Amino acid sequence: xxxxxxxxTFPTRPDSxxxxxxxxxxxxxxxxxxxxxSGSGKTLTLDLIAGFMRADEGRILLDDEILFDRAAGVHLAxxxxxxxxxxxxxxxxxxxxxxxxxxFAAERRPRLERHxxxxxxxxxxxxxxxxxxxxxxxxxxxxxxCSIARALIGEPKLxxxxxxxxxxxxxxxxxFYEVLRQVRADFETPxxxxxxxxxxxxxxxxxxxVLRHGRLVQNGTPAAIFxxxxxxxxxxxxxxxxxxxxxxxxxxxxxxxxxxxxxxxELDGPYFPGHLKGDRVTVCVRPERLTALARNGKPGVNxxxxxxxRTIERPQWMRLExxxxxxxxxxxxxxxxxxxxxxxxxxxxxxxxxxx
Amino acid sequence: MQIDxxxxxxxxxxxxxxxxxxxxxGLWLAYILANREFHGKEVLDAAIxxxxxxxxxxxxxxxxxxxxxxxxxxxxxxxxxxxxxxxTWKAAVVAALLHSLPLLVKSARxxxxxxxxxxxxxxxxxxxxxxxLFWRVTLPLARRSVLAAVALAFxxxxxxxxxxxxxxxxxxxxxxxxAVAIYDAYExxxxxxxxxxxLVISAIALxxxxxxxxxxxxxx
Numbered sequence: 001x002x003x004x005x006x007x008x009t010f011p012t013r014p015d016s017x018x019x020x021x022x023x024x025x026x027x028x029x030x031x032x033x034x035x036x037x038s039g040s041g042k043t044l045t046l047d048l049i050a051g052f053m054r055a056d057e058g059r060i061l062l063d064d065e066i067l068f069d070r071a072a073g074v075h076l077a078x079x080x081x082x083x084x085x086x087x088x089x090x091x092x093x094x095x096x097x098x099x100x101x102x103x104f105a106a107e108r109r110p111r112l113e114r115h116x117x118x119x120x121x122x123x124x125x126x127x128x129x130x131x132x133x134x135x136x137x138x139x140x141x142x143x144x145x146c147s148i149a150r151a152l153i154g155e156p157k158l159x160x161x162x163x164x165x166x167x168x169x170x171x172x173x174x175x176f177y178e179v180l181r182q183v184r185a186d187f188e189t190p191x192x193x194x195x196x197x198x199x200x201x202x203x204x205x206x207x208x209x210v211l212r213h214g215r216l217v218q219n220g221t222p223a224a225i226f227x228x229x230x231x232x233x234x235x236x237x238x239x240x241x242x243x244x245x246x247x248x249x250x251x252x253x254x255x256x257x258x259x260x261x262x263x264x265x266e267l268d269g270p271y272f273p274g275h276l277k278g279d280r281v282t283v284c285v286r287p288e289r290l291t292a293l294a295r296n297g298k299p300g301v302n303x304x305x306x307x308x309x310r311t312i313e314r315p316q317w318m319r320l321e322x323x324x325x326x327x328x329x330x331x332x333x334x335x336x337x338x339x340x341x342x343x344x345x346x347x348x349x350x351x352x353x354x355x356x
Numbered sequence: 357m358q359i360d361x362x363x364x365x366x367x368x369x370x371x372x373x374x375x376x377x378x379x380x381x382g383l384w385l386a387y388i389l390a391n392r393e394f395h396g397k398e399v400l401d402a403a404i405x406x407x408x409x410x411x412x413x414x415x416x417x418x419x420x421x422x423x424x425x426x427x428x429x430x431x432x433x434x435x436x437x438x439x440x441x442x443x444t445w446k447a448a449v450v451a452a453l454l455h456s457l458p459l460l461v462k463s464a465r466x467x468x469x470x471x472x473x474x475x476x477x478x479x480x481x482x483x484x485x486x487x488x489l490f491w492r493v494t495l496p497l498a499r500r501s502v503l504a505a506v507a508l509a510f511x512x513x514x515x516x517x518x519x520x521x522x523x524x525x526x527x528x529x530x531x532x533x534x535a536v537a538i539y540d541a542y543e544x545x546x547x548x549x550x551x552x553x554x555l556v557i558s559a560i561a562l563x564x565x566x567x568x569x570x571x572x573x574x575x576x
Binding site: 050051052077078079081083084085087088089091092093094095104105107108150151154 | 475478481485488496497
């Protein structure tokens with residue numbers, strides 16, 4: 001269990017804008033993803049926890065051990081923190097073989113045990129054949145597994161990953177996810193993983209912390225955050241939402257219904273707790289929850305006529321972009337059924353509507 | 357005509373000792389400059405570089421004031437080693453150091469700073485002490501550039517003239533280094549001796565600098 005309260009401020013410099021991180025979170029065993037755009041403070045958070053930098057204020061607690069406490073004047077050296085760190089570029093020592101890289105990390109153990117432990121890790125991470133070679137002589141997958149093995153060899157109480165899959169091609173990425181799932185099953189430590197890749201959040205994350213401008217804007221499971229982003233900013237970060245200005249016309253908690261005015265159209269939606277009649281809101285709907293269909297006669301309930309502007313082909317589905325900035329994702333078979341349509345309607349299923 | 361090779365051997369001996377001292381002290385200074393943040397860091401760097409730009413007479417003057425038999429440092433030296441420092445070959449070492457040390461510190465600092473910081477972070481994260489980090493990671497990775505810096509410092513130590521003349525003097529067979537001997541021979545009209553020493557010194561320096569270039573990763 002790691003719990004951290006951190007504040008770190010960087011004043012304005014000629015070459016950079018001011019930045020401040022203010023963050024409080026806890027993470028239990030399993031993978032917690034730190035998600036956010038670049039410059040949101042994700043890597044800084046890892047560096048503060050690993051002790052490469054010192055926070056201005058706050059406290060970091062790993063299990064029962066205080067790693068940092070400003071008030072008490074505690075700031076353990078990185079050497080004393082027992083956090084495994086998998087660096088963005090792996091940071092394997094280029095002048096050592098893979099085996100020597102692992103031995104370097106195990107050096108504080110007694111000689112015999114060190115030897116046994118290094119061999120064990122080489123086997124576990126399928127590195128036996130490559131053990132005698134240096135990082136630049138082995139494959140990307142082996143480098144990656146070696147960096148994870150090296151981080152694990154000291155039996156850390158916390159694992160930190162800084163965008164470990166960035167810049168990897170699809171097969172390596174899949175291999176990395178596999179390795180990480182294995183690690184998660186074998187080691188009962190919290191794992192913090194920094195990424196700005198949404199697929200990665202879903203692939204690996206049990207918990208997700210969304211960061212923006214150095215602040216925590218939402219946390220929860222990836223699915224829950226995706227289902228109900230906390231605000232327009234989060235929705236934008238997740239990057240896949242139709243965000244349409246609207247006004248709430250009526251709310252009925254008893255029947256779990258509402259009416260929302262969107263431009264000249266009125267839509268039926270579910271009850272929105274915490275909102276009032278007359279609120280100006282942003283309707284937020286995922287493109288794959290909408291349907292586009294041919295217009296025959298008068299539009300029905302929650303159907304609005306729309307002008308198709310362009311179609312974008314994706315591997316699994318088609319994205320239809322309509323005037324007014326509404327996007328609809330259709331599976332290929334669904335698209336085939338309506339592809340010759342001239343006159344379009346968009347249907348907003350009642351339960352798909354979210355307001356922010 | 358008989359050539360006295362003593363000045364050349366003395367020059368080589370002075371260069372070896374001065375480079376050895378410069379290596380130990382210079383590497384330490386380079387490490388401090390590359391890794392520590394403190395007030396006056398750039399002033400220290402400038403002070404170390406200063407001998408490269410000051411006239412040899414100025415440096416010689418400072419050294420004489422600092423190391424002469426009646427100065428505190430000079431007295432300390434005499435108490436420990438039983439004989440004065442100035443006008444011995446050891447003073448020539450100090451003179452050579454004034455130029456080899458800044459060269460070594462400058463290049464070694466750049467070499468240490470060029471090592472990927474994430475590797476140093478990784479080493480710390482894996483529990484390595486600063487000492488082990490330096491000897492096992494930073495220095496091996498900067499090895500070629502540091503060796504090139506050592507070669508450069510050696511070449512420079514070989515050729516000092518002005519400061520050496522002022523603090524070690526020109527005592528044939530005792531403190532007369534090759535550079536001083538060349539001047540002496542030329543003044544006395546021994547062109548053959550001067551020419552031979554000039555050629556030998558140039559050849560050695562050329563050899564060392566070629567070696568330094570080959571060592572330097574940027575030159576390879």
